Amino acid sequence: MHDELIQALTAVARDGAFRAGRALTGLMGQEIQIHVPNVRKGNKADACDAVGGEESIVLGAYLSISGDVIGHVMLLFPVKRALECADLMCGRRVGASSERDELTESAIGELGNIVGSAFINALADHANLILHASPPTVINGVAITLVETVYADILSQGDDVVMMDAIFEDRSGRTAGLIIVAPDPLSLVRLRKVAA
Secondary structure (H helix, E strand, O other), rough: OOOOHHHHHHHHHHHHHHHHHHHHHHHHHOEEEEEEEEEEOHHHHHHHOOOOOOOOEEEEEEEEEEEEOOEEEEEEEHHHHHHHHHHHOHHHHHHHOOOOOOOHHHHHHHHHHHHHHHHHHHHHHHHHHOOOOOEEEEEEEEEEHHHHHHHHHOOOOOOOOOEEEEEEEEEOEEEEEEEEEEEEEEHHHHHHHHHH
């Protein structure tokens, strides 16, 4: 993956984070900020390491990208971090939740919808593309299984994914997750041309 593409996606990630933070603030009635301090390329092992290792249990949301480019967006959290995000989404003190429930899954699905769609819309605007996000699917399981299942066709071709560290913060605390973006190989070629 070329450095120019990572630089372009860094600008897209920051714009998407701003948009998602603004949407969450409107939804929650309190300021929620999202920061993306790091955008990098990586393989499936790197993605798993970023959420606690291949065998860690994760919770997140998956969206597909369609339109001028095709790909996948996944927002992943170790379960403890997912619970913290659900607390943020529900206006509770970070750390108040101790186990996953329907409310947690609903909050993570909505968070995935807002963050994933904001990123996809920012990418469309920056690259002058027509893109659409699928409705989010809440995903839960062993990190390596989820990463391999969702990205089997892309990762099998040896392409790296784009990984974005995401920090979610409100007045009561902060937590972190990982956004993974994996365009299909033909779409990656198109994105490289746009970034050049």
